[in-house]
Amino acid sequence: MSGPGDERPLLGVRGLVKRYGAQVGCLDVGFDLWPGEVLGIVGESGSGKTTVLDCLSGRVTADGGQVVYVNGAGVGVDMVGLDESARRRLLRSEWGVVHQNARDGLRMGVSAGANVGERLMALGARHYGRVRGQAFDWLGRVEIGQDRIDDLPETFSGGMLQRLQIARNLVTAPRLVLMDEPTGGLDVSVQARLLDLLRGLVEDLGLSAVIVTHDLAVARLLAHRLLVMRGGEIVEAGLTDQVLDDPQHPYAQLLVSSVLHP
Amino acid sequence: MSEPALEIHGLGKAFTLHVQGGVTLPVLRDVRLAVHPGDCVVLADPSGAGKSTLLRAVYGNYLAQAGRILVRHRERVVDMVGAPPRLVLDVRRHTIGYVSQFLRVIPRVPTDQVVAGTLRARGMAAAEALDRARAVLTRLGIPDRLWPLSPVTFSGGEQQRVNVARVFVADYPILLLDEPTASLDAASRLAVVDLIGEARRRGAAVLGTVHDAQVRNEVATRVQTLAGTEAA
Numbered sequence: 001m002s003g004p005g006d007e008r009p010l011l012g013v014r015g016l017v018k019r020y021g022a023q024v025g026c027l028d029v030g031f032d033l034w035p036g037e038v039l040g041i042v043g044e045s046g047s048g049k050t051t052v053l054d055c056l057s058g059r060v061t062a063d064g065g066q067v068v069y070v071n072g073a074g075v076g077v078d079m080v081g082l083d084e085s086a087r088r089r090l091l092r093s094e095w096g097v098v099h100q101n102a103r104d105g106l107r108m109g110v111s112a113g114a115n116v117g118e119r120l121m122a123l124g125a126r127h128y129g130r131v132r133g134q135a136f137d138w139l140g141r142v143e144i145g146q147d148r149i150d151d152l153p154e155t156f157s158g159g160m161l162q163r164l165q166i167a168r169n170l171v172t173a174p175r176l177v178l179m180d181e182p183t184g185g186l187d188v189s190v191q192a193r194l195l196d197l198l199r200g201l202v203e204d205l206g207l208s209a210v211i212v213t214h215d216l217a218v219a220r221l222l223a224h225r226l227l228v229m230r231g232g233e234i235v236e237a238g239l240t241d242q243v244l245d246d247p248q249h250p251y252a253q254l255l256v257s258s259v260l261h262p
Numbered sequence: 263m264s265e266p267a268l269e270i271h272g273l274g275k276a277f278t279l280h281v282q283g284g285v286t287l288p289v290l291r292d293v294r295l296a297v298h299p300g301d302c303v304v305l306a307d308p309s310g311a312g313k314s315t316l317l318r319a320v321y322g323n324y325l326a327q328a329g330r331i332l333v334r335h336r337e338r339v340v341d342m343v344g345a346p347p348r349l350v351l352d353v354r355r356h357t358i359g360y361v362s363q364f365l366r367v368i369p370r371v372p373t374d375q376v377v378a379g380t381l382r383a384r385g386m387a388a389a390e391a392l393d394r395a396r397a398v399l400t401r402l403g404i405p406d407r408l409w410p411l412s413p414v415t416f417s418g419g420e421q422q423r424v425n426v427a428r429v430f431v432a433d434y435p436i437l438l439l440d441e442p443t444a445s446l447d448a449a450s451r452l453a454v455v456d457l458i459g460e461a462r463r464r465g466a467a468v469l470g471t472v473h474d475a476q477v478r479n480e481v482a483t484r485v486q487t488l489a490g491t492e493a494a
Contacts, residue, residue: 034348192369199368203382221368225347239322239347246324250280257281 008070010035010176010208011056016065016080018051024232025051029065031227031237033176038202038209040223040240042216042255048232049212053178055080056210057097058087072175092122096169100181102161105168106153112139112164113149119172138167142197159190163197170201177209183218195221216259220244228252266296267334267436267467268320273343274328275312275319289315293329293488295469299435302458302468304482312488313471314363317438319343320469321360322350333357333436355383359434361442361470365413365421373416374399374409377428384432398427402453418445423454430457437461439470443477455480 009032018025026048033039041049054060056067058079067079072094079087091097099105106115116135117125125131132149139146142163144156153161162182169177182198183191199222202209213219219226219240226243228236228251236243236252247253273293278286289312297303305313318324320331322342331342335357340349354360359380367376377395382388396409402423408416413424422445429437439458443451451474458481462468472478478485486492 037348196368196370220366224351238325239350241323242325242347242350245318246277248278248325253280 007035009033010037010070011210012066012068012076013056014066014068016052016055016067017063018055018060019063024048025060026055026229026232029229029232029234031234033208033210035208036206037225038207038211038223040219040226041210041212041229042214042219042226043229044214044255047229049214049229050180051232052229053180053210053212057091057095057178058082059097069176092119093172094175096172096174096177098162098165098169098177098179098182100184102153102158102165105165106161108153111150111152112144112156115153115164115168116171119168123172134171135167138171139164141201142167143193157190159186159194162186162194166194166198166201170205170207173205175208177207179209179211181213181215182211183213183215191218198222216244216256228255264299265334266298266332268295268297268469269332270295270316270320270329271332272329273316273319273326273331275315275324275326290319290326290488294490295486295488297436297467297469299465299467300462300483302462302470302481302483304478304485305469305471305488306478306485307487314440316488317360317440317469317471321354321358321438323360357434358436358438359429359432360438361425361429361440363422363440363444365425367413369414370412372410373404373413373424376413376424377431380428380432395427395431398431398457399424401457402427403450419447419450422446423450426454426457430461433461433464433466435466437466437468437470439468439472441471441473443472443474451477 011033014030016029017027029052041052043049055062062080065080068076069079070076113132113135116138117131120131120134136146136149139149144160144163153164156164183194186194195218211222223240226240227234228243230251236247236249243252244256247256271294273290275290276286276288278284293316307313315324319326320342322345326343329343332339333342333353335353374392374395377399378391381391381394399409404420404423413421426442443454455477458468
């Protein structure tokens with residue numbers, strides 16, 4: 001993350017609203033995401049964290065508000081209301097989306113190597129040897145045995161599937177990565193390994209990321225800044241350790257005081 | 263005399279505990295303090311007076327409600343009270359190093375990499391950062407057989423030394439030290455005292471709490487209370 005004053009936000013979110021019938025998904029959500037910054041969104045189940053993430057990527061269409069993304073050419077694009085083909089092209093070329101359930105982000109019927117190589121091919125890579133070489137390299141970076149390149153994901157453990165999904169997303173060097181509970185459902189030891197990996201990748205690649213998690217310890221170790229959500233609204237925002245060590249809002253205090261080792 | 267590196271005016275901090283019936287605990291009231299380059303100011307108040315709270319407020323870890331915390335950062339003066347998170351992070355990367363009483367690290371990351379991380383975050387090349395990290399770990403008596411291990415499993419004294427190492431590996435202009443020698447043996451204590459002395463001589467402004475009277479006498483250029491009165 002570089003210093004203040006030399007750049008503009010990568011993502012500017014204003015007044016984001018999503019309703020599911022009478023239910024509020026999210027209400028008047030706004031924030032900026034800066035280049036190289038990792039933003040954590042925390043809150044209990046049903047607080048609207050995932051809705052916000054889905055509205056950012058356009059997976060869910062927001063009812064109102066703006067999600068202005070400054071693309072690689074320096075042009076601001078509002079993701080809300082962007083037509084489907086343009087949205088897909090952007091997601092493929094400049095964004096990565098890591099789902100909580102790795103199976104949602106992988107193609108289970110093709111090999112690990114193909115899962116990683118596919119995104120490169122979608123961006124126009126045609127040289128088979130080079131694509132395979134990059135897939136090979138990325139399996140190593142996410143600590144999957146490179147002898148597993150031709151194996152189907154079905155044969156992988158939960159932690160390996162999650163790492164494969166991350167490799168599939170990062171191989172194309174996205175500018176922005178959205179992650180929904182990336183360590184959810186994994187054993188603690190596997191979580192630690194994934195955290196270490198994610199932190200290293202974020203630093204080495206200068207990634208910007210939005211990470212949704214209910215795990216405050218994960219948020220502390222990965223995020224520069226936190227948003228605390230409740231009932232679809234942001235109730236507190238600030239520097240990660242400040243929000244966790246000196247929360248101001250009653251709900252943020254309750255959330256932090258309810259965990260054993262934040 | 264040179265301009266202060268750190269200047270605190272009228273600082274106030276209270277905690278409102280919403281989970282416990284909305285009780286408000288005033289901790290800091292009208293704190294004023296200045297630390298110049300080369301100074302080592304040690305706070306001499308008793309436990310519970312708010313010394314750690316003050317250090318955390320300066321580091322941007324706690325939010326102050328009143329006053330100003332003026333920090334000389336990149337050739338200008340910034341106020342940490344109300345500073346946006348991005349600015350606080352930049353100040354932490356380049357200007358203020360903070361030795362806390364707790365070590366928080368990602369499990370699995372080797373000790374030498376944890377210490378080198380401070381320099382890597384400033385853009386130093388990996389190999390040079392690692393060399394410097396190992397040099398400061400050596401000075402603090404962390405043997406090389408421990409370098410490839412995560413400090414998570416270390417003893418309290420070893421963790422404390424890793425905490426010291428990852429701050430002193432860089433030449434921060436301002437150092438906040440919260441009991442940096444607590445739980446250290448005599449040899450390690452001496453190493454920390456030396457590091458503080460060297461930092462002062464290169465012009466660092468040091469603010470800290472040191473319970474141990476002998477260490478305090480060795481490092482402090484001024485001992486004072488939060489209320490501003492000079493102590494012995």
